[in-house]
Amino acid sequence: MGFFLETLISGLMTGMLYALVALGFVLIFKASSVFNFAQGVMVLFAALAMARLAEWIPQWTGIESKVLANVLAFIGAALLMFLVAWLVERLALRHLVNQSETTLLMATLGIAYFLEGVGQTVFGGDIYKIDIGMPKDPIFVLKGLFDGGLLVDPEDLVAACIAAALVALLALFFQKTTTGRALRAVADDHQAAQSVGIPLSRIWVIVWCVAGVAALVAGMVWGSKLGVQFSLSTLALRALPVVILGGLTSVPGAIVGGLIIGASEKLSEVFLGPFVGGGIEIWFAYVLALVFLLFRPQGLFGEKIIDRV
């Protein structure tokens, strides 16, 4: 029982981390109906930027404090993501306004290739470290109930809290600020939003900036855990079932979806995997999401797709 709970908790926390990546997808889709296949590469790009800047800033400015260097690196990486957002809107999105979903998806794939190339050229292709002082030693909880207590990875715990904080911030942003309201209007109906004077291109830049910051936070957390390397970009593929399970347009959906997928992935790998040869995590998540979709084709919290004749 203890082992089951450990696996469950570990899965739930990994799920929160997936949710971090999934948030980026949902934000962009909500506001521009673009499925950003480049989100994974954005996570890698942002993480690379932060890792390298954290190395270079002390070299350029002689700053000794690691905390300060990290903070500056974070800010620098965020600014870089803002630049990427602006460029993407200016050079690509603006010219693809009324194209089909598939065309936009392919365009984001093109952006993904581009960012990967640029990232590796500017920042290098090796494995880099992000060290933001996350606790590494495992801690044991509930020692009273279970013999020896349950093993919990504190890094995951901190990451999960960061994710929750980010989601809360975003929820506040969407509900309480005028820009947030404008974003929701654009997500609902592009043309109607334009007709009341909401500047579409500015909104898109803002959304991609926010998604970029979400990618940066995700990259920072995952990079601290796994090291900054190419496999970070394929992380997005693990987060996709979360997005479709939760609904392409729902921020809370990304969280709930993340928890479900994270838990099921871990549990299935540990308890089902040995019977069928192992390594089933990745397709299990997809198949699970697929089964959910059969009952709710728009995801758990997504908007119903209405066909009018």
Next chain:
Amino acid sequence: MNQVASQTIAVGADPAGAEGQNWSRKIGEVILEARNISLRFGGVRALTDISFDVREHEIRSIIGPNGAGKSSMLNCINGVYTPTEGSITFRGKTFSHMNSRQVAEMGVARTFQNLALFKGMSVLDNIMSGRNLKIKSNLFLQALRIGPAEREEIRHREFVEHIIDFLEIQAHRKTPVGQLPYGLQKRVDLGRALAMEPQVLLLDEPMAGMNVEEKQDMSRFILDVNDEFGTTIVLIEHDMGVVMDISDRVVVLDYGKKIGDGAPDEVRANEDVIRAYLGAGH
């Protein structure tokens, strides 16, 4: 239309109908009946307890102010919506819900208010798609396209060409439908419905957005279809002149309820109908 075509094509048509003039057709028994149809979307009551019948070979119009539920009624007959209560009877068989394909197989075709044409295909292909119910050859034969598959394709092409002649859109047959002006698209919509050789044709505002000439053309097509093939027509239309001119009987809906039913002149004099259109103040 030439007589040869009407004899080879007409399915379920009343032979006596071909002999008659516009106004002295033989109108047959009840072919379609809606009983106590109610339709609700969440809190919105689109239709409340609607009952009416349609006789074979007649032209039945459904009229009413905007939002009265006319299209919803057609959607119920057609299987696009499932009524919350009530049933539809077609040729003696009663259904509480139908699916669109069953309805199509039973010989009911329709056009759409907002044109549900297949924008990526040509006019010819759009109308040919209406023949799909009748095409029998399977996948493998079609892939080879020799012998029976080819002959069947050509047979259906001939039929569709008659429809294209009838609707006078020959010049546009290879044009992608999305590039045609609205009036012509409406004809293609009608053509696709006709390609199904329907016994009952549901027309949802076929003359919306047309000028006087186009309306005359469309009225002529509708009357010809009714005349030559004996097709029963259920028509939603806003233009009172057209409705009064060509209909045999009229149903009037308002806010999802039936407020009038009968011959055009009766309905025109009906107090409730007048009030619905002009507003309660008058």
Next chain:
Amino acid sequence: MFYRENGQFKTSYRADQQIFAIAQDRVAVLALIAFAFAVVPFVASEYLFAAILIPFVIMSLAALGLNILVGYCGQISLGGAAFMAVGAYGAYNFVMRMPGIPLVLAMLLGGVCAAAFGVVFGLPSLRIKGLYLAVATLAAQFFADWLFLRIKWFTLDSASGAVAVSGLSILGIPLESSPAKYLFCLTVLAVLGLASKNLVRGAIGREWMAIRDMDVAAAVIGIRPMYAKLTAFAVSSFILGVAGVLWGFFYLGSWEPAAFSLDISLKLLFMIIIGGLGSIMGSMFGAAFIIILPIVLTRVLPWFASLLHVQITTTAATHAEFIIFGMLIVWFLIVEPHGLARLWSTGKQKMRLWPFPH
């Protein structure tokens, strides 16, 4: 001036419905086919076969298969390579477990396996649409990845899932040389291409396009969405499966599951978007573009760098390729979202009028 259809009157529906209705088109295509079959095998170099011609022919077939599902029937699929894998491993199993089985039969059976796999993973399309379906199709991709890596039965207990074939022959003629392989693949492409064209311009093709354009209206005229979608998945997967057999047997020779990864699926999608959705010819244009582009880049970049007197390492060159590839994709989508096929037909329109401007 030369391309006009003046004087070409069709006096039967059969003539009107030919695949190439314009006489000049017919002549050009027949000449091209003759050239491809009769001339190329003798003049092309070994390098040309290995690097361009054989991959082009096989990938054209694969792109054609995917185009039927995505371009004609409108169901976005990100799992194309999975069906290729099922075809390849399927045919491999038939060849290994039934020695003496004719190559063509094994290939067709591989296709049938892929078709069955396609129908199963196509069932969700009856409920799920659009981008949700696109992501769901990744389930097929990752499942296939796992299946051939972990379930040893499929790879005859090979440790890494790697398999190899050799000694391929048809009717006693060995298919070892490049021209022989090329001709075999080209024949398969020609046969399946013709069959696809027939399907697509027939009743089932219209059903597929109706589902793509507006599936609610399609149901109202009597089209069964389930039949249309599942046949699209079946036919598309069959063709992809056969292409997978060709890819594994004739291009790679030996392969492991990673040879049919998500990367290939995405490349296939690129091919049909750039080539043109809903166009048989477009599939081939797209395949040519995606195959030739990296080769051009690997040639051009070092030359360009040497012009600027800059030394460029291979890794840097790879990165630069990514950058340029990405930019080209986006640029192309902006300039011609309907693909090369649309550019081609626009070009033909202009040819009709030449030398007049309009």
